[in-house]
Amino acid sequence: MKRIQAFLTNKNMLLRMILSYLMVGLLVIVMLTFVIASKVSGDLTEEINRSADTAIEQSYNTASIVLSSTFDNFGSVFGSADIQVGFYDEDFDTSTLGRIGNKLYALSASNPLVHSIYLLNSQRKLAFSSLSTVRDFDEFYDRGALALLENLQPNRSGIFTPRHIHYAIDGKSDDRNLISVVLPNAIGQATNGALVLNLDQRTLQRMVMNGSESRLFQSMILNKQGIVITHTNAEKINTNVAEQPFVRTISASASPKGTFQFKEEGRTYRVTYMKSDSLGWTFIGMIDYEQLLGKVQEMKRFILGVTGGMLVAVFLIGGFFTRWIYAPIHRLMTYVHHSPLGAKERQGGSELDLLGNTFHYLENKIRDLQWHVTEYQSAKRSEVIRLLLTGACSQEKEMRKKLAGVRIEFTDSCFAVAVLKLDHFRTLQETYTQADIDLFKYAVANIADELASSRVYCVCFDSGADEVSLIANFPEDAWKDQDFAAMSSDIQAKISEFLRLSVTVAVGPNVSQLAEVKRSWAAARNALRYRLVHGTGSYLRPDVEENRESRSDHLMASAEKLIMDQLKLGDLNKVREALEQYMGLIRSVPFDELMLALTQLLLSTAKAAKTMVGSEQLSSRMDIGTLMEQLGTWETLEEIERWYMGMCEQAVHLRDRQAQHKNKWIVDNILTYIHAHYAEPGLTIDQLVEAGGLSLNYTRKLFKDMTGQTITAYLSGYRFAKAQKLLVETDLPANRVGELVGFDNANYFYVSFKKHTGKSPDHYRKQHKFSANEQAASDV
Structure with a gap:
């Protein structure tokens, strides 16, 4: 008993949770009961519906088969001799009457669905029946069948007619429902009788429903x-x-x-x-x-009643346990709510939001405290390194003290600075966020620090938007250029392997004093500029600028002029060849002269493009300010070369498109002039050339290129087309037609027309008018 009391006291929260879970389980059972009841009711309803649908479909199939087979069977015997003699015999003897009666009786007895069969002869007013002997219409007991015969339409049979009969045959009464099918016997539109098939409705009902x-x-x-x-x-x-x-x-x-x-x-x-x-x-x-579904609904109502009672019990007990569990939490929230610390940050829409925001607020406070401590150390470290690289602190002893304050201790006498610059930085900015780029730089610094620290003492730090720098400290004569090159190669390989990034490494010269670190740093940054020449992923030594020679102004101007001449001619292949020569010349010049040469090339290109196209047609991409801004974004001469060729292609394309529009305008003017003045005998090529506004030879070439014909051929063809139209549509003499289309010499018109069409004007007129008359006659 004591153990139970101890459990209830020490595990109070666990007990509350167990009881709450029991309530949840009970609620689930209640809901499951409701779902099962609904499912059973739905399944029963669906099964009943399916049974009803099956019964109707079976009834449909049974009726269709039974009635169709019955109709087809009796329709086939309709033309038999024993049936037809009942319609056409003139003198019915005893033998004939017996044969007809026996036939009808045999047919009726052959099918349990058939109640009786009548053969009604409207010519002789005789009614033959499978139930009795032959009788006159006046004495026939089934007056309804005679009414069907009277209302029968010729050549229409197979109509199923429901009816009720009540008559007596030889003292025997018959009262039932029938379905009658009338098969008329007609010659043309005249009906001389019918075969009436009477089906027993009750028998059909039993056969169709089959006990359902x-x-x-x-x-x-x-x-x-x-x-x-x-x-x-x-x-x-x-x-x-x-x-x-x-x-x-x-x-x-x-x-x-x-x-x-x-x-x-x-x-x-x-x-x-x-x-x-x-x-x-x-x-x-x-x-x-x-x-x-009465029983099903009654069972469902019972289950729902029990379910409702259980739900009420669950809600009452659940409310008790909720209060039991919630009370301590409510006291905690009341305390938190009235606490003045971080009240604004801890606001929430519900109690759980309030608790969550409170814990989040406290967590952020702790994280902020940790971050501020770390940030202070990082900011202080960056400031000390900046003082070292800029030489702002001239006293070496003081500088070493500041370095020691941020846990940087240089123990050896020699220093060298290396700068690792991220390649394709523009693409990285377009692909990743700044936070991602910072992580990349952090990873680059870690890789560089890990590989370099195994060889020398080093300090890695963030030195720019796309840079990470490294200060190496080593004994004198213990670290050669080839050692730095090997280490840089390893760093580049690991960065490429793990980060899928490319970096260019530039190294400054070895210096022997702490104050000279700024000189190594400046030299490394200066060498880094030559990535433009050596390409991405390269290793740039401090002597990269040595042995570079300037090019004469005359040589550079000639190379530039060659590019401009080919650009104005629109020969892009020659432009590319000239540009490759130009790039080959500037690869070996100092960096400042290289940038000056590229700037001068861009100025000349922008000027030439405006001359070729017109400044109003150029987009802002060809503005010199925009060009200079874009020039600074490229990392290699190969990229600049591709970019420059793209500008040239754009300028040539715009110039060609303008020229094409202008050429079309010139040809359209010539065509318009021909269409307006073709009837003038004195119309000359010079007049047409003057309408185009260009030289004779160029106009001739342009017109043929645009239309596929010479000006003379087009003018002659247009005149002959007009002449053909006048010959067919008017009665004007041929010489007058020639005058109207610009031929002042009738003989010349006759000869030229026959040469052009293969026929003389008169022959052409007769042939086409004859064809037109034939076409009109055929239309009539």
Whole structure:
């Protein structure tokens, strides 16, 4: 007992959680019970619906097969001799009457669905029946069958007609529902009788439903007029239900089958129907949901009642345990809420938000404190390194003291500075955020520090937007240039392997005093500029600027002029060749002269482009300020070369497009002038050239390039086309037609026209007018 009390006391929170989980489990069981009840009810309903649909489909198939086979069977015997003699025999002797009666009886007995068969001879007014001997129409007991014969339309058979009979034969009464099929015997439009097939409705009902009738399931068959053919309730046979709501719904539907629900007198019914085009009938099944699912609904209501009671109990007990668990938390939140520290930062929409924001606030405070301490140390370290690199602190003893304050101690006498510059930095900026780039630089610094520290004492630090620098400290004569080159190569390889980045390394000269570190730093940064020449991923020694010679102004001007001349000619291949020569010249010059040469080339290119295209057509990319800004973003001469060729291609493209528009305008002017003045005999090539505004030879070449014809050929062709039109559409003499199209010499017109068309003007006119007359005659 004491152990239980100790457990309840020491594990109070655990007990509360267990009890809360029990309540949750109970709630889940309640909900599961509800789901199962709904599922069972739904499955039962679906099974009942499926059974009803199957019953209707079976009824449809059975009726279709039975009636179709019956109709086909009796239709085939309709033309037999024994049947036809009943329609056409003039003198019915005893033998003939017996043969006809026996035939009808045999046919009726061969099919249990058939109640009786009549052969009605309207010419002799005789009625033969499988139920009795032959009788006159006046004495025939089935007056309804005679009425069907009177209303029969010629050449129309196979109509299933429901009807009720009540008559007596030889003292024996017969009262039942029949379905009659009339097979008329007609010659042309005259009907001389019919074979009437009477089907027993009750037998058809049993065959169709096959025992599926029940008090809860009604089945019926309707014809197109809404008359009940068969029904589980015999009282409704032969009644018209066309105005019933469910029948109107079925009639309005274009679908051959379907299901729907409707309510009538407060009860819900489900209707399944199928339409038979061959019979003209509609098969309908109706389920009374209220009676059929009564037990299911009663069970469902019981389960829901029990579920509701359990839910109430769960909510009451759950409320008690919620209060039991929540009270300590509420006291904690009340304390937090009234605490003045960080009230604004701790605001939340709910109690959990308040607690979460409070813990988050405290966490941030601790993190800020740690960050400020670290940031202070990092900022102080950066400031000390800046003083070292700029030489702002001239006293070596004081400088070493400051370095020791940030845990940097140089013990050896020699120093060298290396700068690691990220290549393709512009692409990195477009691809990554600044935070990602800072992480890259941090990783580069770690790799450099790890590889260098195994060989010399070094200090790595962030020295710019795209740079990481390294100060190496080593004994005199213990570290050679080749050692630095090997270490730099290892650093570049590891950065490429782990970070997939490329860096260019520039190294300053070895110096022997702390105060001279700034000189090594400056030399390294100066060498770094020659990445433009040596390319990305290179190693730049401190003597990279040595042995570089200036080029004469005349040589550079000649190379530049060659580029400009080829650019103005629009020969981009020659521009590329000239540019490669130009780049080859400036690769070996000092950096400042190299940049000056590139600047001068850009100035000349911008000026030439404006001359070629026009300043208003150039985009802002060709503005000199923009060009100089873009020049500073490229890292290698190869990139500059590709960029420059792109500008040249743009300028040539714009110039060619303008020239093409201008050439089209010139040719259009010449064509317009020809169309307006072709009838003038004195029209000359010089006049047309003057309309274009260019030289004779250039105009001739331009016109042929644009149209594929010479000016003379086009003018002649246009004149002859106009002449052909006048010859066909008018009666003007041929010489007058020649004058109207610009030929003042009739003989020359005749000769030229025949040479152009292969026919003389008169022959051409006769041929085309004759063709036009023939076409008009054929149209009539």
